[in-house]
Amino acid sequence: MAFVRLCRTLKHSSRLLPQNVTPKNLLPCSAVMRLQHFRDASLSSEYAVAEDSYPTRIGNSEPLPRFDPVIWTNKDIPTSGPLTTEQLNEYEQKGYLVIEKLFTEEELEPVLTEVHRTMKEIEDGIPEGEDPTITDTNFFSTEPSTKTLRSIFAPHQHMRSIMNLSRNKKLISRVQQILADDVYIHQSRINFHQAFIGTGHNWHNDFEIFHSEDGMPRMRALSGVVMLSKNTAQNGSLMVVPGSHHEFVPSPQPTPPDQLGQSSKAKIVYGAPNESVFTELADKYGIDYCTGDVGSLLLFDVNLLHGNHSNLSPWHRINYFSVYNALSNKLMKPYSAPWDMRPEHMGSRDPNWVKPIEPSDTL
Secondary structure (H helix, E strand, O other): OHHHHHHHHOOOOOOOOOOOOOHHHOOOOOOOOOEEEOOOOOOOHHHOEEEOOOOOOOOOOOOEEOOOOOOOOOOOOOOOOOOOHHHHHHHHHHOEEEEOOOOOHHHHHHHHHHHHHHHHHHHHOOOOOOOOOOOOOOOEEEOOOOOOEEEEEOHHHOOHHHHHHHOEHHHHHHHHHHHOOOEEEEEEEEEEEOOOOOOOEEEEOHHHHHHHHHOOOOOOEEEEEEEOOOEOOOOOOOEEOOOHHHEEOOOOOOOOOOHHHHHHHOOOOEOEOOHHHHHHHHHHHOOEEOOEOOOOEEEEEOOOOEEEOOOOOOOOEEEEEEEEEEHHHOOOOOOOOOOOOOOOOOOOOOOOOOOOOOOEOOO
16 A cells, blocks of 8 residues: 555656757757747756757647657767667667567566556555546556556656666666667556456657657657566557658647646547558558567667557556656657646656666666
């Protein structure tokens, strides 16, 4: 029950100002630009303006060119690592990479034990008739009108085994090889796609959401997904549009004030691509299922279109997601949202967490 009480009493932290934002860091764009201003009085006017190279939620729906690399380089940080040239090429071309059985079932045993214990604590602690969703102070959401857990956010901050997993050297070394920078966790979550009842997530790309709602300026981020159960097409494994990360797909509709609860509970509407645009991209690139056994790692680009369908099978699917962001890409003011920031468990700004992850062998 301690985790449940924590979920209900979380207070998000004070805002962290971005570092190293200078005119030479700003990315020029031939598309429409909008100037964004920080409200922080302490921020000098010299650094108070940021160009929006990826405008979205202003009525536009046609794909825009991507200006950022997929595989990053940094003269100050070695880019060697465990990923082979072939794997890096596959990631750059498709926008994702599955590494089978990177972690053994024995290594993940403490993770699964804590995940199942926490799941039971949360589900048992939900009062009758309550339909929890993500709020400023609530960490988790359930399947609509049920006590069946759908997602827990920010588990790396509150669950010891998840904290260890998210910092593990086998994971971090591959992330840094792609992003070529020190990294921190922008957002983490455990997704439960439970048998018979697990509802899907409709098509979206994370960068569109993180950019518009959190103020992530560039595409220097990726998701690392550790499969805590077998992922199959039948139990609703992630589907991706390979190659779609080379184009930025904006969402046409403006962000509503109650977006947080809606998007974490039910179908994503604000942040989803136009259906005709998506159809053209799917016809162009195709759709892949990202399947794998327990312990497999899925890496996918922050701008890759993805989604999944409902789990009608009798087999549960549980995954741990970490969105790793480059330290040089810290959040600014949201580009297309009616708020200054989302809660800490949705987009991290707390300096206690927005700092370089020190890789560890501990699990």
